[in-house]
Amino acid sequence: MDQNELKKMAGRKAAEFVHDDMILGLGTGSTVRYMVEAVAERVKNESLHITGVATSRRTRDQAEKLGIHMKSVDEVPYIDVTIDGADEIDKNFQGIKGGGAAHTMEKIVATASNQNIWIVDESKIVDQLGRFPLPTEVIPYGSTKVFQRLADEGLHPRFRLNEDGTRVTTHSKNYVIDLHMKQIQHPHLLQDWLIRQVGIVEQGLFLDLVNKVVVGTQDGPKVLDAHR
């Protein structure tokens, strides 16, 4: 099976964790697209009453088109479960997200959720975080100063660029600076340092957040419990 089939497997398996009357956070990305399709099928076939909360315009548009009733994160009192993708997950269930530049909205939804489930293909499970460049979201004003500070700290920053060479911007019109560190030895220390830097809105380390990981593997879907 290729990577897309494994993503689909994880996405469809995770849709089994959805119940009637749930407020359901919907993440962002190619794996999430499969999950949203599967949730929409269940909503239709089983007449489930689900309220979806999206982490990006892309996901909201897809879910609405497929008939899932949507609200914004500010309109719901809490979220029961959020199902989202990830770019890397280590053996301690710590993760990196933001490959699609949606990490700030994703973290807002994740931290408003009682449970978080991540859906990945098996290539995303790693021994150590950091091979995937760590995304940050940075306010354009003064972003060259932030960039310099990140470089001085030895974090190998690069502005994320579109194919035409312009800078990628997030939903909130901020820039993305990716940190090409190759390995992250102390994720909590790095997170603490990054969130103290003025101009950085959010960064893509998602630590101590996930409860369950659904992995698409060549041997079928595997559900890993983080016991938190």
Ligand SMILES: O=C[C@H](O)[C@H](O)[C@H](O)COP(=O)(O)O
């Ligand atoms: O900003 C994007 C998100 O964090 C995605 O959930 C993450 O990049 C994984 O995406 P995909 O399922 O497309 O690999």
